[in-house]
Amino acid sequence: MRFNPLTADAHWQKVWEERGTFRASDDSPRRKAYILEMFPYPSGRIHMGHVRNYTMGDVLARYKRMKGFEVLHPMGWDAFGMPAENAAMEKKVHPGAWTRQNIATMRAQLKRLGFALDWSRELATCDPAYYGHEQALFLDLYEAGLVYRKDSEVNWDPVDMTVLANEQVEGGRGWRSGALVERRKLSQWFLRITDFAEELLEGLGALDDWPDKVRLMQENWIGRSKGLRFRFRMAETLAGHDSLDVFTTRPDTIFGASFAAISPDHPIAAALAEGDPALAAFLAECKQGAATAAAIETAEKKGFGTGIRVVHPLDPEWTLPVWVANFVLMEYGTGAIFGVPGHDQRDFEFGTKYGLPIRRVVASSAEEASRPLAGEADSGGGIIVNSRFLDGLSVEEAKTQIVRRAEADGWGEGTTVWRLRDWGVSRQRYWGTPIPIVHCERCGPVAVPREDLPVVLPEDVDFAKPGNPLDRHPSWNKAACPACGGAARRETDTLDTFVDSSWYFIRFASQPADRPFDKDAAEAWLPVDQYIGGVEHAILHLLYARFWTRALHRIGRLDIEEPFQGLFTQGMVTHETYRAPDGRWVAPDEVEEREGRLVLAATGETLDVGRPQAMSKSKRNGVDPEPIVDQYGADAVRWFMLSDSPPERDLAWNEDGIEGAWRFVQRLWRLATAGATEQGEDRILRRKTHQTIAAVGGSIEALAFNKAVASLYELANAVEKAPPSADRAEAARNMLLLVAPMIPHVAEEAWAALGNEGLIADAAWPEADPALLVEDQVTVAIQVNGKLRDTLIVPKGAPREALEEMALASEKIVRSLDGKVPRKVIVVPDRLVNLVA
RNA sequence: GCGGACGUGGCGAAACAGGUAGACGCCGGAGACUUAAAAUCUCCUGCCCCUCGGGGCGUGCGGGUUCGAGUCCCGCCGUCCGCACCA
Numbered sequence: 001m002r003f004n005p006l007t008a009d010a011h012w013q014k015v016w017e018e019r020g021t022f023r024a025s026d027d028s029p030r031r032k033a034y035i036l037e038m039f040p041y042p043s044g045r046i047h048m049g050h051v052r053n054y055t056m057g058d059v060l061a062r063y064k065r066m067k068g069f070e071v072l073h074p075m076g077w078d079a080f081g082m083p084a085e086n087a088a089m090e091k092k093v094h095p096g097a098w099t100r101q102n103i104a105t106m107r108a109q110l111k112r113l114g115f116a117l118d119w120s121r122e123l124a125t126c127d128p129a130y131y132g133h134e135q136a137l138f139l140d141l142y143e144a145g146l147v148y149r150k151d152s153e154v155n156w157d158p159v160d161m162t163v164l165a166n167e168q169v170e171g172g173r174g175w176r177s178g179a180l181v182e183r184r185k186l187s188q189w190f191l192r193i194t195d196f197a198e199e200l201l202e203g204l205g206a207l208d209d210w211p212d213k214v215r216l217m218q219e220n221w222i223g224r225s226k227g228l229r230f231r232f233r234m235a236e237t238l239a240g241h242d243s244l245d246v247f248t249t250r251p252d253t254i255f256g257a258s259f260a261a262i263s264p265d266h267p268i269a270a271a272l273a274e275g276d277p278a279l280a281a282f283l284a285e286c287k288q289g290a291a292t293a294a295a296i297e298t299a300e301k302k303g304f305g306t307g308i309r310v311v312h313p314l315d316p317e318w319t320l321p322v323w324v325a326n327f328v329l330m331e332y333g334t335g336a337i338f339g340v341p342g343h344d345q346r347d348f349e350f351g352t353k354y355g356l357p358i359r360r361v362v363a364s365s366a367e368e369a370s371r372p373l374a375g376e377a378d379s380g381g382g383i384i385v386n387s388r389f390l391d392g393l394s395v396e397e398a399k400t401q402i403v404r405r406a407e408a409d410g411w412g413e414g415t416t417v418w419r420l421r422d423w424g425v426s427r428q429r430y431w432g433t434p435i436p437i438v439h440c441e442r443c444g445p446v447a448v449p450r451e452d453l454p455v456v457l458p459e460d461v462d463f464a465k466p467g468n469p470l471d472r473h474p475s476w477n478k479a480a481c482p483a484c485g486g487a488a489r490r491e492t493d494t495l496d497t498f499v500d501s502s503w504y505f506i507r508f509a510s511q512p513a514d515r516p517f518d519k520d521a522a523e524a525w526l527p528v529d530q531y532i533g534g535v536e537h538a539i540l541h542l543l544y545a546r547f548w549t550r551a552l553h554r555i556g557r558l559d560i561e562e563p564f565q566g567l568f569t570q571g572m573v574t575h576e577t578y579r580a581p582d583g584r585w586v587a588p589d590e591v592e593e594r595e596g597r598l599v600l601a602a603t604g605e606t607l608d609v610g611r612p613q614a615m616s617k618s619k620r621n622g623v624d625p626e627p628i629v630d631q632y633g634a635d636a637v638r639w640f641m642l643s644d645s646p647p648e649r650d651l652a653w654n655e656d657g658i659e660g661a662w663r664f665v666q667r668l669w670r671l672a673t674a675g676a677t678e679q680g681e682d683r684i685l686r687r688k689t690h691q692t693i694a695a696v697g698g699s700i701e702a703l704a705f706n707k708a709v710a711s712l713y714e715l716a717n718a719v720e721k722a723p724p725s726a727d728r729a730e731a732a733r734n735m736l737l738l739v740a741p742m743i744p745h746v747a748e749e750a751w752a753a754l755g756n757e758g759l760i761a762d763a764a765w766p767e768a769d770p771a772l773l774v775e776d777q778v779t780v781a782i783q784v785n786g787k788l789r790d791t792l793i794v795p796k797g798a799p800r801e802a803l804e805e806m807a808l809a810s811e812k813i814v815r816s817l818d819g820k821v822p823r824k825v826i827v828v829p830d831r832l833v834n835l836v837a
Numbered sequence: 838g839c840g841g842a843c844g845u846g847g848c849g850a851a852a853c854a855g856g857u858a859g860a861c862g863c864c865g866g867a868g869a870c871u872u873a874a875a876a877u878c879u880c881c882u883g884c885c886c887c888u889c890g891g892g893g894c895g896u897g898c899g900g901g902u903u904c905g906a907g908u909c910c911c912g913c914c915g916u917c918c919g920c921a922c923c924a
Contacts, residue, residue, distance in 0.1 A: 002876095136901090216841065217919060225923070248924060261924090301922080327922040337924045345838080346922055419923055458889090538919080644849045652849070656863055663877095698853095710851070710861035717861090720878090781857040786905045788857055816843060826904050832856055836904050 003669035003746050005633020012748045013114050021761055022061075023114040025631030026510075026521055028070035033526045035061040036505055038541070039076045042102035043083060045108045048573035048615060048653060049534065051625045055641045055706065057532050058115045062741035063700045065116070066765040071545035072525050074508040075110065075117045077103050079126035080432045080497045088431075088463040095431040096459070097128055102646060109626060113634045114745055116761070121508050125500035126431070132454025133516035134500065135436040137552070137700035139447050142437075144555045146192045149445060152424060153512055156184035161467035163428045179464075183287055189435060189493070193547045197222055197418045199561075201548055211648075214538040221417025221539050225249050229334065230412025232260055232310035235319050238270035244310050244322065247333030247417055251406070255387035256340040256361035261303065261308050265330035269372060272306055272324075279304055280325065286326045301350050302326045313411045314388075325350060332418050337614050341377065348377035361387045362395060423544065425496040428468045429452065430461055433492030440481035442487040446610075449482050455490075468492060468635035502548035505531075505563060519558060519829035526558075527565045530703075535569035540563045542567070568703055571650040575621040585620040612652040624651055635743035636662040642705040642742055664713070665746050666740060671719050672732045672750040682727035688718045689731040690772035696738045697765065705742070712739060734766050781832040782807045784816045800827040807833040 016022060036056040040050055044100065061073035073836060077099075084095035091098070103124060141147050155164040159177035163186065174181055193200075201222045204215045227249035234242050244260060262269055264286035273280040282304040296333065301321040312318035320338070327346060328337055341351030342357040351358055362382045363369040369385035384390040384398045406412030434455040436448040448455055455631070458476040461469035470477060470492040482490040503516070506526055510521035545563050552558040568599055578586040580600055592601040599606055615622040629637050640661035645651040676805050692715040699708035715735055722728045733754065740747035740760045751760040780803060782790040790812040804825055807813055817837055824836040 015913080213841065220840065220920060223920095223923065246924080280916085325922095326922095329923070332923045334924095341924090346924080349922095377875080413870080419920095434871095479863085535918085564873075646850080649849095654849095654863085660863060667877090697868090706850075713861050751843095760861095779857075783857085783905075791857065824904065826856090828856060832905090834856080834904055 003666055003747060003749060005635060005665070006630075008749045009112070009114060009634050012745050013111060015748075015759070016114075016116070016761065017119075020120075020287045020760075021759065022071075022073065022118050023120055024064075024068060024072040024074075024118045026524065030068060030070040030073065030587070032525060033061075033064040033069040034072045034509070034528045034530075034620045036074070036508070036528045036531050037070075038531070038537060039501070039504060040079050040106065040641050041078045041081060041083070042106055044102050046106050046625060048623060048625055049638060050110075051113065052573050052641045052651060053532060053534070053570055054113070054115055055638045056568070056647055056703065057530070058117075058638075059642065059700060059705060059741045060530055060532075060703070062116050062744060062761065063697075063765065065761065066741065066763060068764070071116075072121075072509065073115075073117055074121040074182075075119065076122055076504060076508065077106075077124040077126075078470070078497065078504075079124040080131075080494075080499050080500055082108070082429065082431070084431045085429065085463065092463075093458070094461075096126065096457075099124075099431075108286060112626075112629055113638065116744070121511065123504065123507060123511070125433075125497070125504065128456050130504075131433040131500070132456075133507070134433050134495070134503070135448070135453050136450060136739065137503065137516050137557075138495070138499070139450070139453075140555055140557065141191065142447060144551075146195065146551055146555075148190055148375065149187055150190060151185045152188050152190075153183050154186050154188070156182045156186075158182055158594055159466065161224075170476065185708070186428075188424050189437075190422040190424050193423045193544075194418060194420055196547050196550050197224070197420050199550060200420075200543065203546065203550075203562055207562065207564075207567070210564075210566065210609070211535075211569055212571060213541065214535070214567060217283070217538045218543055221420065221543065224416055225419070226414070227251065227398075228406060228412050229415040229417075230313060230401055230406050232313065232320070232338070233411075235309040235311055236320055238268070238308060238594060241268050241271065244268065244336055245334040246336045246338050247415070248338060250340065250343065251402040252384060252387075252390065252393075252395050253340040253343050253361050253391065254312075254314065254338075254402055256342045257312065257320060257338045258341055258357040258359065259321050259323055259339040261325035261328050261329040261337050261339055261350070262409070263328040263335040264324055264326060266324070266328075266335045267320075269306075269324045279306065281753065282324065294793045301346070301353065303350060303354055305354070305760075306562075313406070313409075314725040319653055322358075323350075323354070323584065331421060334417070342373050343377050343379055345377045345379065346569060348373075361385060375683075423496075423547070426493040427496055428471075428492075429494050430463075430469045431458070432497060434470075434501060435491045435493055435495055437489045438479045438481055439491060440484060440486060442486060443481055443493075445481040446481055446483045446488070454484075454544065470494075498540060498544045499548075502545045503552075505545070506549075506552075506558070517558075526560045527563050530566040530609070531564040532568045532570060534572070538569065568620075568647070570647050571645065572614045573653055574612035575615050575623060575653045576612050577619050579608040579610065579623045580605050580821040581608075585618070587620040588623055612650070614650075616652075628658060632658055632662045633665070633745065635665045635746050639664060639709070639743050643709045644706055646706050647703055647766055665743060667720075668714065668735070668743070669746055669750055671716060672736050673753050678724035678726055678729050680725040680727075682722055682725040685718055685722045685731050686727040687772045687775070688715060689727070689734050690768045693734060693738065693766050694768040694773055697768070700741065708742070717811055736760060737763060737766050778830045780830065782810060782813055783832060783834040784813065785836060789813055789816045800829060803827050803829070803833050807835065 035057050061071050065071045079099050079708065084099050087093060087098045088095045111707055125131060157174035157177055159179040160174060164174055164181060166670050173179060201224060202217060204218055207215060207446055227247055229247045230252035231243040232243055234244060246260065264283045269283060273283050303325040306322045306324060308322045309319040310322055312320060328335065339347040339350060341347045341356060342360050342381050343362055358373055360373050361384060362378060363385045364382040379394045384393045390398045390401060403414040434457060436453060436455045437445050438448060439445055458473055461473065463469060467487050477487050477490045477492050479490045506517050506522050507527035510517040549563040550561055553561050575588060578591050580586050586607055590601055591598050591607060597606055598609055613619060613621065625637065635659060643661060692711050695711040696708045699711065719728060719731050719735065736747050736750050743806050744761060747760050777793055778796050780792045780794055781788055782792060790810045792806055804827055820837040822835040822837050826834040
């Protein structure tokens with residue numbers, strides 16, 4: 001009899017749901033485990049990446065339950081965002097209706113896969129019952145001074161009349177409208193993440209269960225630089241400025257300075273431009289074009305000599321010219337630098353172009369000291385030369401000396417600057433959490449009173465015109481000032497959707513109706529023990545969530561500093577790509593094999609097969625999981641997702657693989673349900689069983705699912721070969737328990753068929769007998785001069801002398817030695833004997 | 838440019854602490870069962886040579902350490918990822 005997933009899947013899913021098997025209890029006495037996968041954006045249908053992600057989390061959640069943990073494994077929807085608005089514009093559906101429809105579809109698809117989720121805690125960020133609490137938390141941070149408003153430059157699409165993220169600007173044009181993007185100043189809300197730069201950086205050190213790669217990426221993103229901040233005195237006072245602040249990480253090269261440069265956005269540049277049309281034109285030129293990576297890479301270094309000069313801090317007779325340079329960023333450091341062309345490649349290019357002196361002040365040897373620099377800057381280490389009192393010091397010593405001198409003389413101080421910027425959270429969008437602020441002409445920005453939360457999005461909005469519908473809504477954007485009662489304007493910007501995902505894991509742990517979460521209840525579950533998701537969130541989401549948690553900690557709302565104890569970033573699901581002769585992409589379901597070649601089924605054209613790449617709409621290489629699940633059942637799909645590829649690496653989807661997984665599910669069913677009541681002993685199989693119990697448990701805990709799968713195949717092969725015995729029946733029974741977290745439907749079905757009471761989901765994970773984990777016989781390799789010549793099967797723990805003796809007695813070894821007498825014998829007990837002749 | 842990861846059969850991979858390289862799966866081959874097919878089962882399957890007992894080569898390339906290197910060290914080559922004028 002075959003295992004029929006069509007009936008079994010539905011049956012067991014219903015049983016689990018009716019019994020509330022996977023509902024997490026807040027007041028269970030058992031040890032708690034919080035397993036979480038990154039919640040999905042409800043884009044329409046689940047894709048293979050979701051299936052892989054949620055299967056991994058599910059294995060862990062089910063395994064932990066069997067190990068006796070009270071497991072929280074929830075699911076929800078990251079439901080705000082632009083695609084819903086794009087759908088509204090294109091398909092004339094309301095973003096809310098579109099989103100809720102997608103959620104319904106995807107929820108059903110997830111349930112079809114039999115994930116052990118606590119659906120009673122499901123949430124959607126677009127629900128006022130969620131975002132209302134988010135507004136309250138935003139106001140908590142606002143009152144604590146962690147939220148502020150400032151003018152900032154944004155990418156503005158003049159056709160769609162909206163702000164674009166950097167990722168939405170392609171070649172200087174808006175991705176939807178194709179219009180040239182402008183840089184525009186808008187007043188926006190910011191969260192003070194830079195206040196937390198130090199602790200976010202230091203905190204990484206304790207996250208041992210995070211991938212090094214992600215920690216490093218965050219470290220680079222936060223970007224700490226230690227250096228000297230100092231003031232140049234200006235040779236003459238200008239528009240109220242009598243000094244120029246600069247920052248450098250190379251104060252040791254201070255005697256190599258040949259110019260100072262300021263950002264085009266620097267206030268001094270603006271002041272100078274008022275009386276200088278040529279400079280004003282230069283500044284305008286710099287403002288053009290969005291700050292895309294590609295544009296920056298190719299951008300030429302350009303400068304404008306202002307004619308003003310600053311005095312070198314260590315020599316009042318020495319003055320340097322001040323330039324405005326397009327490569328100096330106002331947002332980093334002080335927006336001004338001093339240029340050392342000899343030891344900084346960027347300054348070298350600038351200095352060469354504008355004929356500024358290039359001085360050597362660092363050399364790797366005494367004779368190099370007098371050699372001029374040519375071709376490129378020398379940014380390496382060495383000893384300081386041509387630098388008066390610094391001569392002969394190492395770079396590090398010189399840095400310390402100059403900082404000390406600057407602080408003693410009062411013209412500068414050692415300081416740290418960060419690459420990290422404050423988090424701008426204003427979005428000129430409808431489908432997001434309304435920012436709970438009212439702007440009053442008399443009182444300024446005023447927080448919406450708590451009793452008036454949530455500030456609910458209006459349903460009657462119009463997407464026929466570009467721009468933010470909240471802005472032009474006839475009534476919603478008008479409000480009475482909470483402070484003075486006068487007429488005021490409601491804030492029409494909404495929050496960045498990354499705010500929504502910065503605390504959803506807290507809300508999963510505790511969801512009272514009247515506040516965002518209960519402190520004690522949330523702390524009982526948090527931090528998340530294992531978080532699983534794509535590496536594409538390595539920086540933004542994971543950094544924002546860390547920040548938000550620390551902010552709540554700082555204001556006393558939550559005694560948790562790091563939200564995610566363990567992090568795992570899984571690889572993508574990929575598929576081969578197919579291209580027709582005319583270059584268009586062909587989807588996998590249009591491909592057929594004929595005479596050993598892949599052709600387009602409809603036309604017979606031979607296809608060009610490309611290497612597996614991430615499934616994407618543009619390359620048409622996606623495979624929809626739903627028909628696959630309908631054909632093979634949830635377990636085969638789950639098993640395939642766990643097999644072969646290590647979870648952190650990409651997994652290439654292919655038809656043969658799912659066929660193989662299907663075969664295993666059927667084979668397991670046969671092995672487990674046949675011959676359950678045999679008599680007799682099989683000590684070798686019993687040993688194998690216990691070794692597998694240990695191996696599979698260890699592999700699951702290490703998230704090495706591919707190794708767990710391999711161990712189970714070995715056991716299945718051993719069971720298949722073994723003659724009937726009580727140990728064989730016991731092996732089959734244990735095999736079911738071991739596969740239960742991975743392929744739970746067939747495990748339940750077989751468990752019930754064997755007459756067991758209760759669910760296998762509720763069964764205890766088997767215990768491996770330590771005595772059975774060690775072999776009593778071992779295979780010892782016999783080498784001659786390091787080359788394998790024979791193997792011996794000997795009792796474990798055989799003495800060295802005996803091994804040597806047996807090795808020398810071997811016929812093959814005698815032949816290999818060819819009469820030579822070993823001059824050295826290396827014996828590694830239980831492993832090998834190496835005869836050196 | 839800066840930072841990082843990874844290179845093992847036809848393919849996905851394994852090898853825990855330097856000790857039998859290729860477990861396990863996929864593809865492929867041979868056979869059994871069957872009127873036949875599907876399904877299932879058994880065996881083979883790194884490359885080359887071979888007198889069929891075996892021999893040689895082999896973990897990107899070149900060196901080194903060691904009785905012994907996929908694993909450690911030095912130098913290359915290649916692929917992928919992140920950041921990108923960060924002073």
